[in-house]
Amino acid sequence: MNNEPQDPMNNEEQNNGFNKSNETRTSRKNNKGKNSFIIKFAIIGCSIIALAVISFFVYRYVSYQNYISNRIAQAEEAKTKISDTLKTMDGLQLSENQTQVRPDPEKIMLEDYPVIGRINIPSISIDYPIITLTDEQNKETNIDLKYKRPLELAIVKYDGVDANQVGNLVLMGHDYRDQSMFGKLKNVKMGDTFTITDMYGATYTYKVDDIFDAHRSDDIPKVVDQNTNGKAVVTMFTCTNDPIMRLCVRGTKVD
Numbered sequence: 144m145n146n147e148p149q150d151p152m153n154n155e156e157q158n159n160g161f162n163k164s165n166e167t168r169t170s171r172k173n174n175k176g177k178n179s180f181i182i183k184f185a186i187i188g189c190s191i192i193a194l195a196v197i198s199f200f201v202y203r204y205v206s207y208q209n210y211i212s213n214r215i216a217q218a219e220e221a222k223t224k225i226s227d228t229l230k231t232m233d234g235l236q237l238s239e240n241q242t243q244v245r246p247d248p249e250k251i252m253l254e255d256y257p258v259i260g261r262i263n264i265p266s267i268s269i270d271y272p273i274i275t276l277t278d279e280q281n282k283e284t285n286i287d288l289k290y291k292r293p294l295e296l297a298i299v300k301y302d303g304v305d306a307n308q309v310g311n312l313v314l315m316g317h318d319y320r321d322q323s324m325f326g327k328l329k330n331v332k333m334g335d336t337f338t339i340t341d342m343y344g345a346t347y348t349y350k351v352d353d354i355f356d357a358h359r360s361d362d363i364p365k366v367v368d369q370n371t372n373g374k375a376v377v378t379m380f381t382c383t384n385d386p387i388m389r390l391c392v393r394g395t396k397v398d
Contacts, residue, residue, distance in 0.1 A: 218323060221296050228253050228272045228297075232261050235344050248342035255280070256293050260306035262314065262377075264337040267327040273314060273339075275300040290315075298324065301380075302367040306341035307396070310369050311376045318382040318390075325381035331392050339377060349377055349394035357389050366391055 228251065235249050251258040256274040263270045274297045276289070283289040293299045294317050304310035316325030333351055340346040357366050357380065366378055366389075375396035380389045 215321075217295055218319075218321060224253060225272060225297060228258060229261065229270065232258070232272065232340065235340070235342070249344070251342070253296055254292070256296065258297075259300060259342060261340040262298055262337060262379075263340075264331065264335070266332070266335045266337075267330050269325075269327065269337075271316075271324065272297045273300060273306065274298070294324070298379075303369065303378075304375075306339050307345060307347050307375055309371065309373055309375050311367065311371050311378055312339075313367050314377065314379045316379070316381050325379065328379060328381050328392055329383075329390055336397070337377075337394060347375070348397045349375075350397050351392055351394045353391075353393040355391050355393075356383065357391050359387050359389050362389075371395075 231251055235251075251272075253272055253274050256276065258272050259275050260273040261271070262273055274293055276293065276299075280289070290299060294315070298314050298316045300312065301315045302311075302313040304312050306312060316328070318324070318328070319326040331351060331354070333354060335351045336348050337351070338346050338348050357363075366380060376393060377396075378391060378393045380391045383390050
């Protein structure tokens with residue numbers, strides 16, 4: 144039997160080894176815990192982001208469906224009122240045997256808006272009343288509020304002279320997705336013809352002689368210009384995919 148005394152240095156080295164091993168195991172456990180926390184945090188974060196994205200698209204889808212439903216309801220309501228107004232105007236138009244227009248303009252209202260005429264563009268199947276705003280309605284300074292309802296109902300006089308008068312009658316209409324109002328104005332071509340019926344019962348033909356894009360603010364003077372060289376002119380405009388630009392179609396009365 145070996146009775147030699149053990150070297151105290153060996154015991155110390157063994158203890159140090161055990162301590163280092165314990166520290167390593169503890170460190171691994173801590174790192175594992177940290178990694179597990181990071182993974183859980185990442186999963187929760189990704190889940191929140193995914194939920195937010197899904198919620199956004201669900202909101203957009205629901206909003207779009209609500210818009211479509213509201214637009215369909217508005218369109219049906221407007222269609223009925225437009226149809227009734229056009230029937231009234233059918234009786235206003237001169238027949239083939241009539242040679243004299245009415246001495247005074249007929250007074251017709253579409254809701255609270257005076258009707259000043261009728262526009263028919265056969266090439267794109269457009270047939271709508273033309274309405275204007277009263278003096279009281281024109282006092283509204285908020286443009287969106289001012290024109291919101293009339294643009295839902297018909298084509299609206301924006302500026303210029305009365306129907307079939309010398310000068311520039313400027314008309315505006317919505318570019319609706321369902322192609323109503325001026326939704327098909329982009330399909331009009333140079334040389335196409337359209338008619339304007341005024342409230343005296345006279346109907347005149349116009350021929351498209353200019354199609355151009357205009358900036359919604361910078362080009363307004365060009366759109367509403369009344370220098371027509373003694374001609375009766377109609378300028379129609381509507382929105383485009385570019386929010387600051389407007390599609391303009393201009394026609395001159397055929398002699």
